[in-house]
Amino acid sequence: xxxxxxxxxxxxxxxxxxxxxxxxxxxxxxxxxxxxxxxxxxxxxxxxxxxxxxxxxxxxxxxxxxxxxxxxxxxxxxxxxxxxxxxxxxxxxxxxxxxxxxxxxxxxxxxxxxxxxxxxxxxxxxxxxxxxxxxxxxxxxxxxxxxxxxxxxxxxxxxxxxxxxxxxxxxxxxxxxxxxxxxxxxxxxxxxxxxxxxxxxxxxxxxxxxxxxxxxxxxxxxxxxxxxxxxxxxxxxxxxxxxxxxxxxxxxxxxxxxxxxxxxxxxxxxxxxxxxxxxxxxxxxxxxxxxx
Amino acid sequence: xxxxxxxxxxxxxxxxxxxxxxxxxxxxxxxxxxxxxxxxxxxxxxxxxxxxxxxxxxxxxxxxxxxxxxxxxxxxxxxxxxxxxxxxxxxxxxxxxxxxxxxxxxxxxxxxxxxxxxxxxxxxxxxxxxxxxxxxxxxxxxxxxxxxxxxxxxxxxxxxxxxxxxxxxxxxxxxxxxxxxxxxxxxxxxxxxxxxxxxxxxxxxxxxxxxxxxxxxxxxxxxxxxxxxxxxxxxxxxxxxxxxxxxxxxxxxxxxxxxxxxxxxxxxx
Numbered sequence: 001x002x003x004x005x006x007x008x009x010x011x012x013x014x015x016x017x018x019x020x021x022x023x024x025x026x027x028x029x030x031x032x033x034x035x036x037x038x039x040x041x042x043x044x045x046x047x048x049x050x051x052x053x054x055x056x057x058x059x060x061x062x063x064x065x066x067x068x069x070x071x072x073x074x075x076x077x078x079x080x081x082x083x084x085x086x087x088x089x090x091x092x093x094x095x096x097x098x099x100x101x102x103x104x105x106x107x108x109x110x111x112x113x114x115x116x117x118x119x120x121x122x123x124x125x126x127x128x129x130x131x132x133x134x135x136x137x138x139x140x141x142x143x144x145x146x147x148x149x150x151x152x153x154x155x156x157x158x159x160x161x162x163x164x165x166x167x168x169x170x171x172x173x174x175x176x177x178x179x180x181x182x183x184x185x186x187x188x189x190x191x192x193x194x195x196x197x198x199x200x201x202x203x204x205x206x207x208x209x210x211x212x213x214x215x216x217x218x219x220x221x222x223x224x225x226x227x228x229x230x231x232x233x234x235x236x237x238x239x240x241x242x243x244x245x246x247x248x249x250x251x252x253x254x255x256x257x258x259x260x261x262x263x264x265x266x267x268x269x270x271x272x273x274x275x276x277x278x279x280x281x282x283x284x285x286x287x288x289x290x291x292x
Numbered sequence: 293x294x295x296x297x298x299x300x301x302x303x304x305x306x307x308x309x310x311x312x313x314x315x316x317x318x319x320x321x322x323x324x325x326x327x328x329x330x331x332x333x334x335x336x337x338x339x340x341x342x343x344x345x346x347x348x349x350x351x352x353x354x355x356x357x358x359x360x361x362x363x364x365x366x367x368x369x370x371x372x373x374x375x376x377x378x379x380x381x382x383x384x385x386x387x388x389x390x391x392x393x394x395x396x397x398x399x400x401x402x403x404x405x406x407x408x409x410x411x412x413x414x415x416x417x418x419x420x421x422x423x424x425x426x427x428x429x430x431x432x433x434x435x436x437x438x439x440x441x442x443x444x445x446x447x448x449x450x451x452x453x454x455x456x457x458x459x460x461x462x463x464x465x466x467x468x469x470x471x472x473x474x475x476x477x478x479x480x481x482x483x484x485x486x487x488x489x490x491x492x493x494x495x496x497x498x499x500x501x502x503x504x505x506x507x508x509x510x511x512x513x514x515x516x517x518x519x520x521x522x523x524x525x526x527x528x529x530x531x532x533x534x535x536x537x538x539x540x541x542x543x544x545x546x547x548x549x550x551x552x553x554x555x556x557x558x559x560x561x
Contacts, residue, residue, distance in 0.1 A: 055484040062469075063476025063513060067347040070340060074332045104484060108523060110336045110425065142525065143425060 051097040054104040069106035072098060077115065095119055096128050107135035110143075117149045126157045137170065144175035148182065155189050164189060180215045187220065191227075197234075201227045222267040226281065229264030233272060233279040236260045247277055294382055298390020299397075302364050306398055309363040311356075315402045318352050322406055323413060330417045338418035338427050339522050345410040346518050350440060353399055353406075354447050354472050358465050360395040361448070365455035366464060374560055384555050388452075392548070396448045400441055407437045428524035435529070439515045442540050446510055447472055449544040453551040456558075475512040478505045510543040511536060 012019065057068040076098045084091055099116040102109055113136040121129035130153055136146040151167030154160040165186040172182040187207050194200040204227060208220035236259045237248050251274045254260050273282045325348050330341040368374055377387065411429045418426060451468040458464055514536040519528035
Protein backbone atom coordinates (compact mmCIF):
# COMPACT_ATOMS: atom_id res chain seq x y z
CA UNK A 1 0.00 0.00 0.00
CA UNK A 2 1.43 3.44 -0.90
CA UNK A 3 2.18 5.70 2.03
CA UNK A 4 0.48 9.07 2.20
CA UNK A 5 2.86 11.82 1.16
CA UNK A 6 3.79 14.13 3.98
CA UNK A 7 2.97 17.85 3.92
CA UNK A 8 6.53 18.81 3.10
CA UNK A 9 6.62 16.42 0.18
CA UNK A 10 3.37 17.89 -1.10
CA UNK A 11 4.65 21.44 -0.86
CA UNK A 12 7.90 20.59 -2.57
CA UNK A 13 6.15 18.76 -5.35
CA UNK A 14 3.76 21.56 -6.03
CA UNK A 15 6.15 24.47 -5.79
CA UNK A 16 9.07 22.72 -7.45
CA UNK A 17 9.89 25.39 -9.97
CA UNK A 18 9.58 28.47 -7.76
CA UNK A 19 11.57 26.80 -5.01
CA UNK A 20 14.29 25.87 -7.43
CA UNK A 21 14.44 29.44 -8.73
CA UNK A 22 14.61 30.79 -5.21
CA UNK A 23 17.42 28.42 -4.33
CA UNK A 24 19.51 29.36 -7.34
CA UNK A 25 18.87 33.04 -6.69
CA UNK A 26 20.12 32.67 -3.13
CA UNK A 27 23.20 30.82 -4.34
CA UNK A 28 23.84 33.62 -6.82
CA UNK A 29 23.58 36.31 -4.16
CA UNK A 30 25.89 34.31 -1.95
CA UNK A 31 28.43 33.96 -4.70
CA UNK A 32 28.34 37.65 -5.48
CA UNK A 33 28.70 38.61 -1.85
CA UNK A 34 31.59 36.24 -1.31
CA UNK A 35 33.50 37.32 -4.38
CA UNK A 36 34.86 40.29 -2.50
CA UNK A 37 34.84 43.97 -3.32
CA UNK A 38 34.64 44.85 -6.97
CA UNK A 39 38.11 45.53 -8.35
CA UNK A 40 38.81 48.88 -9.84
CA UNK A 41 37.49 49.76 -13.24
CA UNK A 42 40.08 48.22 -15.51
CA UNK A 43 41.72 50.87 -17.61
CA UNK A 44 40.54 50.00 -21.07
CA UNK A 45 42.00 52.40 -23.51
CA UNK A 46 39.04 53.90 -25.38
CA UNK A 47 40.51 54.57 -28.75
CA UNK A 48 37.57 56.23 -30.38
CA UNK A 49 33.84 55.97 -30.37
CA UNK A 50 31.75 54.40 -33.08
CA UNK A 51 29.45 56.51 -35.19
CA UNK A 52 27.54 54.26 -37.56
CA UNK A 53 27.35 55.71 -41.02
CA UNK A 54 24.10 57.25 -42.14
CA UNK A 55 22.68 54.64 -44.58
CA UNK A 56 23.26 51.82 -42.12
CA UNK A 57 21.61 53.80 -39.36
CA UNK A 58 18.53 54.23 -41.52
CA UNK A 59 18.40 50.46 -41.93
CA UNK A 60 18.88 49.89 -38.22
CA UNK A 61 16.09 52.25 -37.28
CA UNK A 62 13.62 50.43 -39.55
CA UNK A 63 13.76 53.02 -42.28
CA UNK A 64 13.13 56.01 -40.04
CA UNK A 65 15.87 58.57 -40.65
CA UNK A 66 14.26 61.04 -38.26
CA UNK A 67 14.47 58.51 -35.46
CA UNK A 68 18.09 57.85 -36.33
CA UNK A 69 18.89 61.58 -36.24
CA UNK A 70 17.10 62.04 -32.93
CA UNK A 71 18.73 59.06 -31.29
CA UNK A 72 22.17 60.16 -32.43
CA UNK A 73 21.57 63.70 -31.18
CA UNK A 74 20.37 62.46 -27.81
CA UNK A 75 23.42 60.24 -27.55
CA UNK A 76 25.68 63.14 -28.41
CA UNK A 77 24.04 65.58 -26.06
CA UNK A 78 23.90 63.11 -23.19
CA UNK A 79 27.33 61.48 -23.45
CA UNK A 80 29.48 63.33 -25.95
CA UNK A 81 30.27 66.27 -23.75
CA UNK A 82 31.73 64.50 -20.77
CA UNK A 83 35.45 64.34 -20.17
CA UNK A 84 36.98 61.06 -21.26
CA UNK A 85 38.92 59.83 -18.20
CA UNK A 86 41.66 58.37 -20.38
CA UNK A 87 42.51 61.53 -22.28
CA UNK A 88 41.24 64.22 -19.96
CA UNK A 89 39.38 65.93 -22.81
CA UNK A 90 36.07 65.52 -24.55
CA UNK A 91 36.00 63.17 -27.53
CA UNK A 92 36.39 65.74 -30.23
CA UNK A 93 36.80 63.41 -33.18
CA UNK A 94 33.66 61.56 -32.20
CA UNK A 95 31.75 64.84 -32.14
CA UNK A 96 32.94 65.65 -35.64
CA UNK A 97 31.63 62.41 -37.07
CA UNK A 98 28.44 62.48 -35.06
CA UNK A 99 27.46 65.97 -36.14
CA UNK A 100 28.14 65.22 -39.77
CA UNK A 101 26.11 62.02 -39.68
CA UNK A 102 23.12 63.70 -38.06
CA UNK A 103 23.36 66.45 -40.64
CA UNK A 104 23.15 63.85 -43.39
CA UNK A 105 20.15 62.17 -41.81
CA UNK A 106 18.13 65.29 -41.00
CA UNK A 107 19.76 68.55 -42.05
CA UNK A 108 16.92 70.56 -40.53
CA UNK A 109 17.68 69.35 -37.00
CA UNK A 110 17.90 72.42 -34.82
CA UNK A 111 19.76 70.94 -31.85
CA UNK A 112 22.36 69.56 -34.20
CA UNK A 113 23.36 72.81 -35.87
CA UNK A 114 23.21 74.71 -32.62
CA UNK A 115 25.46 72.27 -30.78
CA UNK A 116 27.74 71.86 -33.78
CA UNK A 117 28.36 75.59 -33.92
CA UNK A 118 28.92 75.85 -30.19
CA UNK A 119 31.15 72.82 -29.83
CA UNK A 120 32.97 72.50 -33.12
CA UNK A 121 33.50 76.08 -34.26
CA UNK A 122 34.67 77.26 -30.90
CA UNK A 123 36.57 74.03 -30.35
CA UNK A 124 38.81 74.54 -33.33
CA UNK A 125 36.89 72.78 -36.10
CA UNK A 126 35.11 75.63 -37.84
CA UNK A 127 35.12 73.97 -41.26
CA UNK A 128 33.09 71.04 -40.02
CA UNK A 129 30.75 73.38 -38.17
CA UNK A 130 30.33 75.44 -41.33
CA UNK A 131 29.46 72.28 -43.26
CA UNK A 132 26.67 71.49 -40.81
CA UNK A 133 25.51 75.10 -40.85
CA UNK A 134 25.38 75.23 -44.64
CA UNK A 135 23.17 72.15 -44.75
CA UNK A 136 20.95 73.80 -42.14
CA UNK A 137 20.81 77.01 -44.19
CA UNK A 138 19.64 75.05 -47.21
CA UNK A 139 17.09 73.01 -45.28
CA UNK A 140 15.67 75.56 -42.85
CA UNK A 141 14.61 78.25 -45.27
CA UNK A 142 12.76 80.28 -42.66
CA UNK A 143 15.41 80.32 -39.93
CA UNK A 144 17.79 83.27 -39.73
CA UNK A 145 20.06 81.73 -37.13
CA UNK A 146 22.09 79.28 -39.28
CA UNK A 147 23.14 81.94 -41.84
CA UNK A 148 23.93 84.36 -39.03
CA UNK A 149 26.12 81.84 -37.25
CA UNK A 150 27.76 80.87 -40.53
CA UNK A 151 28.44 84.49 -41.42
CA UNK A 152 29.89 85.17 -38.02
CA UNK A 153 32.17 82.14 -38.31
CA UNK A 154 33.35 83.32 -41.71
CA UNK A 155 34.09 86.80 -40.37
CA UNK A 156 35.58 85.86 -37.06
CA UNK A 157 37.65 82.79 -37.86
CA UNK A 158 38.45 83.15 -41.53
CA UNK A 159 38.19 86.93 -42.02
CA UNK A 160 36.23 86.16 -45.19
CA UNK A 161 34.23 89.36 -45.45
CA UNK A 162 32.42 88.72 -48.73
CA UNK A 163 31.10 85.35 -47.63
CA UNK A 164 30.12 86.80 -44.26
CA UNK A 165 28.21 89.65 -45.83
CA UNK A 166 26.36 87.27 -48.15
CA UNK A 167 25.37 85.17 -45.19
CA UNK A 168 24.23 88.17 -43.15
CA UNK A 169 22.13 89.33 -46.08
CA UNK A 170 20.51 85.89 -46.29
CA UNK A 171 19.82 86.06 -42.57
CA UNK A 172 18.37 89.58 -42.88
CA UNK A 173 15.97 88.40 -45.59
CA UNK A 174 14.70 85.67 -43.28
CA UNK A 175 14.14 87.69 -40.15
CA UNK A 176 11.82 90.67 -39.86
CA UNK A 177 12.81 91.92 -36.46
CA UNK A 178 16.55 91.45 -36.84
CA UNK A 179 16.96 92.59 -40.44
CA UNK A 180 18.24 96.06 -39.58
CA UNK A 181 20.83 94.88 -37.11
CA UNK A 182 22.06 92.20 -39.48
CA UNK A 183 22.47 94.62 -42.35
CA UNK A 184 24.22 97.08 -40.05
CA UNK A 185 26.57 94.30 -38.99
CA UNK A 186 27.32 93.46 -42.60
CA UNK A 187 28.18 97.09 -43.33
CA UNK A 188 30.24 97.59 -40.18
CA UNK A 189 32.49 94.61 -40.66
CA UNK A 190 33.45 96.00 -44.01
CA UNK A 191 33.99 99.49 -42.60
CA UNK A 192 36.13 98.26 -39.75
CA UNK A 193 38.16 96.16 -42.13
CA UNK A 194 39.30 99.25 -43.97
CA UNK A 195 42.67 100.54 -42.81
CA UNK A 196 42.13 104.15 -43.79
CA UNK A 197 39.47 105.78 -41.68
CA UNK A 198 38.71 108.43 -44.26
CA UNK A 199 37.95 105.67 -46.75
CA UNK A 200 35.80 103.99 -44.12
CA UNK A 201 33.99 107.28 -43.45
CA UNK A 202 33.20 107.78 -47.11
CA UNK A 203 31.96 104.20 -47.34
CA UNK A 204 29.73 104.61 -44.29
CA UNK A 205 28.35 107.92 -45.53
CA UNK A 206 27.48 106.31 -48.84
CA UNK A 207 25.76 103.40 -47.13
CA UNK A 208 23.85 105.75 -44.86
CA UNK A 209 22.59 107.78 -47.78
CA UNK A 210 21.67 104.66 -49.74
CA UNK A 211 19.78 103.10 -46.85
CA UNK A 212 16.09 102.82 -47.50
CA UNK A 213 15.13 101.74 -44.02
CA UNK A 214 14.83 104.57 -41.46
CA UNK A 215 16.12 102.48 -38.58
CA UNK A 216 19.17 101.41 -40.54
CA UNK A 217 19.83 105.00 -41.57
CA UNK A 218 19.71 106.13 -37.92
CA UNK A 219 22.14 103.44 -36.87
CA UNK A 220 24.56 104.23 -39.65
CA UNK A 221 24.26 107.99 -38.94
CA UNK A 222 25.40 107.33 -35.39
CA UNK A 223 28.37 105.37 -36.59
CA UNK A 224 29.26 108.06 -39.09
CA UNK A 225 29.29 110.59 -36.27
CA UNK A 226 31.50 108.31 -34.19
CA UNK A 227 33.99 107.93 -37.01
CA UNK A 228 33.94 111.65 -37.70
CA UNK A 229 34.78 112.20 -34.04
CA UNK A 230 37.75 109.85 -34.29
CA UNK A 231 39.02 111.57 -37.42
CA UNK A 232 38.64 114.95 -35.71
CA UNK A 233 40.68 113.71 -32.74
CA UNK A 234 43.44 112.40 -34.97
CA UNK A 235 43.55 115.61 -36.97
CA UNK A 236 43.79 117.55 -33.71
CA UNK A 237 46.66 115.32 -32.60
CA UNK A 238 48.51 115.91 -35.90
CA UNK A 239 48.01 119.65 -35.54
CA UNK A 240 49.28 119.62 -31.93
CA UNK A 241 52.39 117.64 -32.86
CA UNK A 242 53.12 119.93 -35.75
CA UNK A 243 52.64 123.07 -33.69
CA UNK A 244 54.47 122.00 -30.54
CA UNK A 245 56.98 119.59 -32.19
CA UNK A 246 56.55 116.95 -29.58
CA UNK A 247 54.36 113.84 -29.43
CA UNK A 248 51.06 114.11 -27.64
CA UNK A 249 51.28 112.54 -24.22
CA UNK A 250 47.73 112.97 -22.97
CA UNK A 251 44.42 113.93 -24.62
CA UNK A 252 43.89 116.75 -22.13
CA UNK A 253 46.76 118.65 -23.70
CA UNK A 254 44.58 119.12 -26.74
CA UNK A 255 42.03 120.89 -24.56
CA UNK A 256 44.54 122.90 -22.59
CA UNK A 257 46.36 124.05 -25.70
CA UNK A 258 43.13 125.20 -27.19
CA UNK A 259 43.29 123.16 -30.38
CA UNK A 260 39.85 121.72 -29.72
CA UNK A 261 37.24 123.06 -27.34
CA UNK A 262 35.71 119.78 -26.25
CA UNK A 263 36.09 116.14 -26.99
CA UNK A 264 33.72 115.01 -29.74
CA UNK A 265 30.73 113.13 -28.34
CA UNK A 266 30.24 109.49 -29.24
CA UNK A 267 26.56 108.83 -30.00
CA UNK A 268 27.06 105.13 -29.21
CA UNK A 269 28.32 106.00 -25.72
CA UNK A 270 31.47 103.89 -25.96
CA UNK A 271 33.89 106.73 -26.41
CA UNK A 272 37.49 106.88 -27.55
CA UNK A 273 40.74 105.90 -25.91
CA UNK A 274 44.27 107.07 -26.25
CA UNK A 275 47.05 104.55 -25.85
CA UNK A 276 50.44 104.05 -27.42
CA UNK A 277 50.24 107.60 -28.67
CA UNK A 278 47.22 106.98 -30.89
CA UNK A 279 43.51 107.57 -30.65
CA UNK A 280 41.33 104.51 -31.09
CA UNK A 281 37.66 103.80 -30.78
CA UNK A 282 37.01 102.04 -27.51
CA UNK A 283 35.74 98.53 -28.17
CA UNK A 284 33.73 96.34 -25.88
CA UNK A 285 36.10 93.80 -24.39
CA UNK A 286 34.37 90.44 -24.13
CA UNK A 287 36.64 87.78 -22.63
CA UNK A 288 37.14 84.84 -24.96
CA UNK A 289 36.07 86.77 -28.00
CA UNK A 290 39.43 88.21 -28.96
CA UNK A 291 40.14 87.66 -32.64
CA UNK A 292 42.58 84.86 -33.31
CA UNK B 293 -24.99 42.74 -46.92
CA UNK B 294 -23.04 39.80 -45.77
CA UNK B 295 -19.88 41.79 -45.41
CA UNK B 296 -21.23 43.69 -42.41
CA UNK B 297 -21.72 40.48 -40.54
CA UNK B 298 -18.13 39.59 -41.28
CA UNK B 299 -16.94 42.97 -40.11
CA UNK B 300 -18.83 42.55 -36.87
CA UNK B 301 -17.44 39.09 -36.42
CA UNK B 302 -13.93 40.35 -37.08
CA UNK B 303 -14.36 43.10 -34.49
CA UNK B 304 -15.59 40.64 -31.93
CA UNK B 305 -12.69 38.28 -32.59
CA UNK B 306 -10.21 41.09 -32.23
CA UNK B 307 -11.75 42.31 -29.00
CA UNK B 308 -11.67 38.80 -27.67
CA UNK B 309 -7.96 38.74 -28.45
CA UNK B 310 -7.52 41.55 -25.91
CA UNK B 311 -7.01 44.25 -28.50
CA UNK B 312 -8.23 46.94 -26.11
CA UNK B 313 -5.75 45.97 -23.43
CA UNK B 314 -2.87 45.99 -25.89
CA UNK B 315 -4.01 49.30 -27.30
CA UNK B 316 -4.30 50.85 -23.89
CA UNK B 317 -0.78 49.86 -22.85
CA UNK B 318 0.60 51.06 -26.15
CA UNK B 319 -0.99 54.45 -25.60
CA UNK B 320 0.45 54.62 -22.09
CA UNK B 321 3.88 53.69 -23.45
CA UNK B 322 3.58 56.36 -26.12
CA UNK B 323 2.82 58.99 -23.52
CA UNK B 324 5.80 57.98 -21.40
CA UNK B 325 8.17 57.92 -24.38
CA UNK B 326 7.04 61.32 -25.61
CA UNK B 327 7.33 62.98 -22.23
CA UNK B 328 10.76 61.55 -21.60
CA UNK B 329 12.12 62.27 -25.04
CA UNK B 330 11.22 65.95 -24.77
CA UNK B 331 13.62 66.28 -21.84
CA UNK B 332 16.61 65.57 -24.04
CA UNK B 333 16.35 68.59 -26.24
CA UNK B 334 17.61 72.01 -25.37
CA UNK B 335 16.12 74.18 -28.07
CA UNK B 336 13.15 72.29 -29.45
CA UNK B 337 11.43 69.98 -26.94
CA UNK B 338 8.06 70.06 -28.67
CA UNK B 339 9.57 69.22 -32.04
CA UNK B 340 11.55 66.30 -30.64
CA UNK B 341 8.48 65.08 -28.76
CA UNK B 342 6.39 65.13 -31.92
CA UNK B 343 9.15 63.50 -33.94
CA UNK B 344 9.75 60.64 -31.55
CA UNK B 345 6.02 60.23 -30.96
CA UNK B 346 5.45 59.79 -34.68
CA UNK B 347 8.34 57.32 -34.89
CA UNK B 348 6.91 55.32 -32.01
CA UNK B 349 3.48 55.24 -33.67
CA UNK B 350 5.00 54.10 -36.96
CA UNK B 351 6.84 51.29 -35.22
CA UNK B 352 4.09 50.12 -32.88
CA UNK B 353 1.10 50.05 -35.20
CA UNK B 354 2.48 47.56 -37.74
CA UNK B 355 3.00 45.13 -34.87
CA UNK B 356 -0.62 45.62 -33.81
CA UNK B 357 -1.66 45.09 -37.41
CA UNK B 358 0.24 41.83 -37.64
CA UNK B 359 -1.26 40.70 -34.37
CA UNK B 360 -4.76 41.36 -35.69
CA UNK B 361 -4.12 39.62 -38.99
CA UNK B 362 -2.73 36.63 -37.19
CA UNK B 363 -5.77 36.59 -34.96
CA UNK B 364 -8.34 36.94 -37.70
CA UNK B 365 -6.80 34.87 -40.47
CA UNK B 366 -3.97 32.64 -39.34
CA UNK B 367 -5.95 31.32 -36.44
CA UNK B 368 -8.79 30.54 -38.81
CA UNK B 369 -6.64 28.23 -40.85
CA UNK B 370 -4.60 26.91 -38.00
CA UNK B 371 -7.55 25.93 -35.84
CA UNK B 372 -9.62 24.87 -38.83
CA UNK B 373 -12.45 27.21 -38.00
CA UNK B 374 -13.05 27.40 -41.73
CA UNK B 375 -14.84 24.11 -41.40
CA UNK B 376 -17.71 26.02 -39.93
CA UNK B 377 -17.23 29.52 -41.27
CA UNK B 378 -16.79 28.52 -44.90
CA UNK B 379 -19.14 25.61 -45.00
CA UNK B 380 -22.18 27.82 -45.43
CA UNK B 381 -22.92 29.10 -48.92
CA UNK B 382 -21.27 32.46 -48.61
CA UNK B 383 -18.79 34.19 -50.83
CA UNK B 384 -15.22 33.85 -49.64
CA UNK B 385 -14.43 37.41 -50.61
CA UNK B 386 -16.93 38.60 -48.01
CA UNK B 387 -14.98 36.76 -45.34
CA UNK B 388 -11.67 38.21 -46.42
CA UNK B 389 -12.83 41.76 -47.04
CA UNK B 390 -14.96 41.90 -43.92
CA UNK B 391 -12.20 40.77 -41.63
CA UNK B 392 -9.64 42.92 -43.40
CA UNK B 393 -11.83 45.98 -42.93
CA UNK B 394 -12.28 45.08 -39.27
CA UNK B 395 -8.55 44.71 -38.66
CA UNK B 396 -7.56 47.82 -40.60
CA UNK B 397 -10.39 49.80 -39.06
CA UNK B 398 -9.32 48.91 -35.55
CA UNK B 399 -5.74 49.87 -36.34
CA UNK B 400 -6.85 53.22 -37.72
CA UNK B 401 -8.93 53.76 -34.59
CA UNK B 402 -5.86 53.11 -32.48
CA UNK B 403 -3.86 55.45 -34.74
CA UNK B 404 -6.40 58.22 -34.18
CA UNK B 405 -6.33 57.73 -30.40
CA UNK B 406 -2.54 57.85 -30.41
CA UNK B 407 -2.53 60.88 -32.69
CA UNK B 408 -4.89 62.79 -30.40
CA UNK B 409 -2.84 61.91 -27.33
CA UNK B 410 0.35 62.95 -29.11
CA UNK B 411 -1.16 66.27 -30.14
CA UNK B 412 -2.28 66.98 -26.58
CA UNK B 413 1.11 66.07 -25.11
CA UNK B 414 3.04 68.08 -27.69
CA UNK B 415 0.92 71.16 -27.11
CA UNK B 416 1.45 70.82 -23.35
CA UNK B 417 5.19 70.48 -23.84
CA UNK B 418 5.16 73.38 -26.27
CA UNK B 419 3.81 75.67 -23.59
CA UNK B 420 6.83 74.99 -21.43
CA UNK B 421 9.53 76.40 -23.66
CA UNK B 422 8.82 78.96 -26.36
CA UNK B 423 10.54 77.55 -29.41
CA UNK B 424 11.79 79.68 -32.25
CA UNK B 425 10.08 77.36 -34.73
CA UNK B 426 6.83 76.04 -33.26
CA UNK B 427 5.34 72.76 -34.44
CA UNK B 428 2.12 72.74 -36.36
CA UNK B 429 -0.72 70.62 -35.03
CA UNK B 430 -3.33 71.68 -37.56
CA UNK B 431 -3.62 70.72 -41.20
CA UNK B 432 0.01 69.57 -41.62
CA UNK B 433 -0.40 67.21 -38.69
CA UNK B 434 -3.61 65.82 -40.15
CA UNK B 435 -1.89 65.29 -43.49
CA UNK B 436 0.96 63.47 -41.75
CA UNK B 437 -1.46 61.15 -39.96
CA UNK B 438 -3.34 60.53 -43.20
CA UNK B 439 -0.11 59.50 -44.92
CA UNK B 440 0.70 57.20 -42.00
CA UNK B 441 -2.67 55.54 -42.41
CA UNK B 442 -1.91 54.98 -46.09
CA UNK B 443 1.42 53.42 -45.15
CA UNK B 444 -0.46 51.17 -42.72
CA UNK B 445 -2.86 50.17 -45.50
CA UNK B 446 0.01 48.83 -47.58
CA UNK B 447 1.36 46.93 -44.58
CA UNK B 448 -2.11 45.59 -43.77
CA UNK B 449 -2.49 44.22 -47.26
CA UNK B 450 0.93 42.56 -47.11
CA UNK B 451 0.17 41.06 -43.69
CA UNK B 452 -3.13 39.79 -45.02
CA UNK B 453 -1.50 38.15 -48.00
CA UNK B 454 1.10 36.48 -45.82
CA UNK B 455 -1.54 35.33 -43.36
CA UNK B 456 -3.47 33.64 -46.14
CA UNK B 457 -0.77 31.71 -47.84
CA UNK B 458 1.77 31.18 -45.06
CA UNK B 459 1.58 27.95 -43.13
CA UNK B 460 3.10 29.21 -39.89
CA UNK B 461 1.66 32.27 -38.16
CA UNK B 462 5.14 33.41 -37.13
CA UNK B 463 5.99 34.07 -40.74
CA UNK B 464 3.36 36.79 -40.91
CA UNK B 465 5.27 38.81 -38.33
CA UNK B 466 8.68 38.30 -39.88
CA UNK B 467 7.49 38.82 -43.41
CA UNK B 468 5.55 41.96 -42.69
CA UNK B 469 8.25 43.54 -40.59
CA UNK B 470 10.86 42.64 -43.18
CA UNK B 471 8.74 44.19 -45.90
CA UNK B 472 8.26 47.27 -43.75
CA UNK B 473 11.99 47.57 -43.18
CA UNK B 474 12.87 47.35 -46.85
CA UNK B 475 10.03 49.44 -48.21
CA UNK B 476 10.57 52.25 -45.74
CA UNK B 477 14.32 52.42 -45.93
CA UNK B 478 15.43 51.76 -49.50
CA UNK B 479 14.81 55.23 -50.90
CA UNK B 480 16.56 56.94 -47.99
CA UNK B 481 19.48 54.52 -48.26
CA UNK B 482 19.86 55.12 -51.97
CA UNK B 483 19.84 58.88 -51.45
CA UNK B 484 22.39 58.67 -48.66
CA UNK B 485 24.62 56.37 -50.62
CA UNK B 486 24.75 58.84 -53.44
CA UNK B 487 26.13 61.45 -51.12
CA UNK B 488 28.41 59.25 -49.11
CA UNK B 489 30.61 57.66 -51.69
CA UNK B 490 32.90 55.62 -49.51
CA UNK B 491 30.44 53.41 -47.68
CA UNK B 492 30.80 50.41 -49.94
CA UNK B 493 33.73 49.66 -52.15
CA UNK B 494 31.88 49.91 -55.44
CA UNK B 495 28.84 52.13 -54.90
CA UNK B 496 27.66 52.16 -58.51
CA UNK B 497 27.08 48.42 -58.67
CA UNK B 498 25.37 48.48 -55.28
CA UNK B 499 23.01 51.25 -56.31
CA UNK B 500 22.02 49.49 -59.51
CA UNK B 501 20.68 46.49 -57.68
CA UNK B 502 19.01 48.69 -55.13
CA UNK B 503 17.02 50.58 -57.73
CA UNK B 504 15.44 47.33 -58.94
CA UNK B 505 13.80 47.23 -55.55
CA UNK B 506 11.79 50.25 -56.62
CA UNK B 507 9.82 48.01 -58.94
CA UNK B 508 9.10 45.40 -56.31
CA UNK B 509 8.34 47.50 -53.26
CA UNK B 510 6.30 50.68 -52.98
CA UNK B 511 8.24 53.64 -51.65
CA UNK B 512 6.88 53.90 -48.12
CA UNK B 513 9.67 56.29 -47.21
CA UNK B 514 8.07 58.88 -49.46
CA UNK B 515 4.91 58.64 -47.39
CA UNK B 516 6.75 59.94 -44.33
CA UNK B 517 5.97 63.63 -44.66
CA UNK B 518 6.34 64.58 -41.02
CA UNK B 519 8.59 67.54 -41.80
CA UNK B 520 5.54 69.59 -42.70
CA UNK B 521 4.27 69.21 -39.15
CA UNK B 522 7.64 69.39 -37.42
CA UNK B 523 8.68 72.67 -39.01
CA UNK B 524 5.29 74.12 -39.93
CA UNK B 525 6.16 74.42 -43.60
CA UNK B 526 3.99 72.87 -46.26
CA UNK B 527 6.88 73.29 -48.70
CA UNK B 528 8.31 70.08 -47.36
CA UNK B 529 5.51 68.11 -48.95
CA UNK B 530 7.31 66.33 -51.79
CA UNK B 531 6.33 67.46 -55.27
CA UNK B 532 5.45 63.95 -56.37
CA UNK B 533 3.14 63.16 -53.50
CA UNK B 534 0.16 62.28 -55.73
CA UNK B 535 2.37 59.71 -57.45
CA UNK B 536 3.39 58.21 -54.13
CA UNK B 537 -0.21 58.05 -52.93
CA UNK B 538 -1.50 56.50 -56.13
CA UNK B 539 1.37 53.99 -56.20
CA UNK B 540 0.60 52.89 -52.66
CA UNK B 541 -3.11 52.53 -53.39
CA UNK B 542 -2.51 50.56 -56.56
CA UNK B 543 -0.03 48.30 -54.81
CA UNK B 544 -2.55 47.64 -52.04
CA UNK B 545 -5.32 46.93 -54.54
CA UNK B 546 -3.09 44.51 -56.45
CA UNK B 547 -2.04 42.57 -53.39
CA UNK B 548 -5.58 42.48 -52.07
CA UNK B 549 -6.67 41.02 -55.41
CA UNK B 550 -3.93 38.43 -55.15
CA UNK B 551 -4.99 37.37 -51.67
CA UNK B 552 -8.63 37.18 -52.78
CA UNK B 553 -7.63 34.98 -55.67
CA UNK B 554 -5.51 32.78 -53.39
CA UNK B 555 -8.33 32.36 -50.92
CA UNK B 556 -10.82 31.56 -53.61
CA UNK B 557 -8.81 28.78 -55.13
CA UNK B 558 -7.58 27.25 -51.92
CA UNK B 559 -8.69 23.70 -51.34
CA UNK B 560 -9.37 22.88 -47.76
CA UNK B 561 -8.98 19.24 -46.90
